[in-house]
Amino acid sequence: MSSEPIERRVSYLGDRLKACKCQCCGKEYFEVRDYCSVCGRKSYGKMDSIDLFYDKGTLELCTYINEPTNKFTKLSAFVYGIVSFHGGKIRVPARLTDQLVCDGKNIGLASLEGREVIPRFRRRYSVGKSDVIPTISLAFTLADEYYPHQEYKVVQPTKDYELPGIVGYGAYSSRFRIKEQGYERAVPFMDEDSVTAAVEAGKLALIHSGLDSTWIGKVYAGSESNPYAVKPIAAKVAQVLKLGTEDGDVQGVDAVDTEFACKAASSMFKDACALVSYPKSGINYAMVIGADNSQAAPRGCPGGELDQFVGYGGAAFIFGKRDVIAEVEGWYSCTSDTPDFWRRDGEPYPMHGGRFTGDPAYHKHVKSAASKLMERCNFKASDINYFVPHQPNPSFPIRVAKELGFKEEQFMPSIQMPKFGNTYSGASLVGLAAVLDVAKPDERILVTSYGSGAGSDAYMLRTTSQLLDKRQRQKINVKFLAENPFVEYVDYTTYRRLKLGM
């Protein structure tokens, strides 16, 4: 069993890669120090905090490990080395992640050395089922592959909007895919889970928004695959992304996990809008994240039908009233007690009601929410530029879109399920991100999520001119993730092994 106080300290430093720099001599240290060991007493109180979370480093030296220590055995083999930052001022030990190393003969160690790498927030190693899951950002990926380096630059917002709306967003999915039945589904690497995806999505949203992370007053994390029954994903996100004003090692931010099957996150869009609009909340920006390592029993087992559809990934949206890229014009939600898909406490995989998940569940709620909202806003399908439905499989969203009167060019840009699989709480959010990646200013988007159990949230969005201004900040958009040449395809056995995690 791991010691919780140690976990607290190690992840506090290691998730963010906290470091410091001496004001007197400029020497840099990994970890936090009160004084410089060269300058001694005179440097007391003169150590600047820095961190390497958004930085890029260089893989200085590396070797191949195929007999790891016990907690790493599930990885079988990996590349391990030394990464230097700031021209060698800081050096840290590093594991290269997102690499399926089956046979060391394919690894040219010398060709890896000297390449730029990016720290990634991941699970650290395997622990017992009841233990705290250790995390760290001493896992790195090559900057010239799947995940390029993006600068995080804070930009002061300039324009106020009447309505609250989306200020920035980010979508994340893993490098690995399984290709079956004509479509692709994302597979997490072994050290990824819903927590790491939530952090990745939030990080990309911050980069896109240009907001200082301390300005975020609340973060909602919606997921149905939180590896903990009790312990919030949102707290990890808040600490790793340093949301809210830091006070010692505590973040001045409200963080909460939400759960309602696949609409756990979309449900909170309206709460985020309300929060940033309420003059006394003192909160200017709120982040909503939906991320899942979508669970499914193996094929042939009860509930195993889901195994054909599940994916991995998520998206994060930041809501506010300044420099808005898409205003929220209205919403409508509906709910009924429909047991179409569920997972009992303590069970690893969800069960579902077969055909029942279609008509009385998905179609009824999605159609009801979408048409009610259109009615309220006084819009016909032809008044709306894009329709983003929840997408649990390839057929449901297309049928519902057609029944609502939308044409292919209105809904197809949002259909990402055939690229990433069903990302549960992230599914409609990734669809929305894909649409925002391509939409023009002054266009209307109707998003309709669906959560089993059951309910649906519909939102009417209207894009602004700032959508285009911010677009260039994000290299890693949905298309980039979907059509990335560094995507690696795996077979069914590997997919199950990776999905199970460390």
Place this chain on the structure above:
Amino acid sequence: MQNRPAIVAVGRTKFGEHYGKEPEKLIEEAWLAASKECSIERKDLQACYMSDCFLPITNKLGLEEGFLSELTELHVPMEVTRSFSAALNTACHAIQAGVYDTILVGGIEKMTDRWDKIRDDLMLLDDPWSYYAGGTPESNHELMMRAYIKKHGIKGQDLEKLEVALAQVAVKNHANGAKNKYAQFQRKITLDQVLNARKAAHKPLGLYDFAPVSDGATALVLTSETVANKMTNRPVFVLAIGAATDYLNYTSREDLSRFLAAELAMKKATQTAKVAASDLQLMELNDQSTMMEMVSLEDLGFCPPGTAWKNIYESSQNGQLSYELGGKQVHVNTDGGLKADGNPLGATGGAQIYEVYRQLRGEAAERQINLPNGLRHGGAVEFEGFGTKAYVTILGEKTQ
């Protein structure tokens, strides 16, 4: 060194897998061997210094001194250190200070009692971040090899020669181990075996490049010069022990291609003993890996940085078991080194001292080296961790 301490007896067990023996059986065996040699009895001992690295973990023994007291029915002051050299260093200080004049120094390790976890335990000797990032006990050796190759711009044929040279280190040490009845591996290996093991693992260093996991114990009796002269006409004196410390975190060290601690410890030791590196023709080096034997030759000043591999390669081409360094024959790890003799951490340094003691006294049987001018000094280098602590001990038969 004032009040020069002397070794009057040494003892050891065979190194290897002692599945059937409790740790106390091993230390008892080593002590009994030493006590027989100099007819010292338990009552003569005024203090004990014992070293072990992992007994609290491998055998749930957290207060080793008490266990030794129970074993020997001795109630003298006892202290525990992590390495044999550290224990010997402390014992020497006590003799020099005139506090004691007869001390038992012992070392023990029982690594195979935790076979499935010992490689994780070994990571205690590294910084925790390396462990968290997935490092193994072997990885730093390979990273240092990469750093060495890069720093000295070794490529092409030279790189191939370097790789062969490192393999020759293992071949030589096994050839020496074959003549050591206490060694864990008393068999020769071939160059191809070493190279093929690397190829099979697709790694820069392979199975035969690393010292094994071992059980074993070593002991010696250390006395003041006065006591020593009464007990034997051939005491071996501890002329100097140089010690130095470096960062726990290998990645943060300035130069990744060498061990600063070894260089500093050697400087201190040679100054104190008033001998030069070139006076040392017998060295017990800490070959946790073949790479470490190579780098140590440079750190200790036997050859300039970036050249040791050439010397090793050329020496091995003549089929000799010693290195030709600076025009002199230097015999390294005549007992087989950590590679063949074994590496039971707390006892390892004791085996090194055991070998130098035997060689200086001409008692090394088949392994005995013969120099035209006689063997006057010998040295041993021991590390704790990956170059975090270094001890250089210089022994000599005659006082100067």
